[in-house]
Amino acid sequence: MLNKTIEQLEQEFQAKIDAEIKIEPKDWMPDAYRKTLVRQISQHAHSEVVGMLPEGNWISRAPSLRRKAVLLAKVQDEAGHGLYLYSAVETLGTSRDQTIEDLLSGKAKYSSIFNYPALTWADMGAIGWLVDGAAIMNQVALCRASYGPYARAMVRICKEESFHQRQGYEIICTLMKGTDAQRQMAQDAVNRFWWPALMMFGPSDTDSPNSAQSMKWKIKRFSNDDLRQKFVNATVPQAHLIGLTLPDKDLKFNEATGNWEFGEMPWDEFFNVVKGNGPCNKKRLRDRNTAHDNGAWVREAALAHAEKRAERQRKAS
Numbered sequence: 001m002l003n004k005t006i007e008q009l010e011q012e013f014q015a016k017i018d019a020e021i022k023i024e025p026k027d028w029m030p031d032a033y034r035k036t037l038v039r040q041i042s043q044h045a046h047s048e049v050v051g052m053l054p055e056g057n058w059i060s061r062a063p064s065l066r067r068k069a070v071l072l073a074k075v076q077d078e079a080g081h082g083l084y085l086y087s088a089v090e091t092l093g094t095s096r097d098q099t100i101e102d103l104l105s106g107k108a109k110y111s112s113i114f115n116y117p118a119l120t121w122a123d124m125g126a127i128g129w130l131v132d133g134a135a136i137m138n139q140v141a142l143c144r145a146s147y148g149p150y151a152r153a154m155v156r157i158c159k160e161e162s163f164h165q166r167q168g169y170e171i172i173c174t175l176m177k178g179t180d181a182q183r184q185m186a187q188d189a190v191n192r193f194w195w196p197a198l199m200m201f202g203p204s205d206t207d208s209p210n211s212a213q214s215m216k217w218k219i220k221r222f223s224n225d226d227l228r229q230k231f232v233n234a235t236v237p238q239a240h241l242i243g244l245t246l247p248d249k250d251l252k253f254n255e256a257t258g259n260w261e262f263g264e265m266p267w268d269e270f271f272n273v274v275k276g277n278g279p280c281n282k283k284r285l286r287d288r289n290t291a292h293d294n295g296a297w298v299r300e301a302a303l304a305h306a307e308k309r310a311e312r313q314r315k316a317s
């Protein structure tokens with residue numbers, strides 16, 4: 001490797017990617033590839049962890065023991081997803097402490113969707129059905145990402161997200177079979193979460209600075225707009241099946257393309273939320289910092305325990 005030029009190394013690297021050979025942590029990789037993975041995977045990890053907040057808020061208010069147990073399990077799954085993803089970032093040479101510090105200081109991004117409030121129980125259904133549904137649409141493709149540790153983490157995450165999506169749809173279906181007030185609550189949640197869910201796929205392809213390179217490196221397999229369209233196509237029939245309308249007067253089926261065409265995306269709102277000015281950005285960061293501070297004793301205890309074990313092993317050997 002020492003005798004090779006950067007150009008040769010880059011060519012070999014791209015050839016491996018083109019041949020669908022996974023890149024592993026100890027393999028040579030261009031700095032920009034490493035940087036883009038650290039960026040995307042850490043934002044993804046932060047999204048899972050911040051994503052626990054709106055749902056965590058409903059665990060104590062779930063309408064039955066069964067609903068409480070399911071929601072609790074789902075929120076715990078999100079914590080697990082965060083941990084797999086933080087581990088994948090570590091394999092790229094960035095410390096977990098640094099990655100988490102970037103979230104807590106407000107430097108790092110996380111998905112725009114988690115800056116919206118969860119106002120009613122129906123929001124738990126809308127989040128599971130629409131938010132996890134959008135997440136899987138994007139993440140199934142990431143199971144084939146070129147970086148091995150990310151792709152492998154995504155396989156497990158997708159299995160769990162698929163359960164999350166079904167539990168959300170089941171909540172909404174149950175409400176739609178209920179009283180007028182329950183149906184209205186479901187419709188209201190869908191009205192509020194529909195556009196923010198579509199924004200999860202990121203800016204349109206013409207405004208997505210990272211897409212072209214990420215697709216060449218096979219980190220991304222589909223463009224933001226392609227995935228958004230696939231999500232709309234999959235979700236509109238599910239809404240209609242149970243009597244929900246979607247808050248888009250321009251939504252119409254195009255027989256020729258087989259696509260559900262949708263109206264103008266609220267891009268001003270998207271960029272505003274990403275810049276930190278969404279309804280809950282400040283609260284989410286504050287709550288995450290409080291949770292981190294409250295967990296200090298757990299981290300200290302775990303470290304003290306690990307040191308004691310290491311000391312015992314040193315003495316025994």
Ligand code: FAQ
Nearest residue numbers: 044047048051110111112135199200201202208209210211
């Ligand atoms: N929110 O050039 P692109 C979940 C940023 S997990 C905020 O298109 P890229 C599970 C983007 O980072 C949800 N920022 O970027 C769950 C970039 O900023 P930078 C998270 C956004 O990376 C469910 C800039 O805009 N999923 O929900 C957003 O090629 C329920 C330009 O954009 C993932 O993270 C956004 N929506 O494509 C948990 C999946 N969109 O860094 C709890 C992995 C874009 O240049 C409860 N990530 N930006 O300053 C990806 O697939 C990609 O990163 C995209 C964006 C598709 C999100």
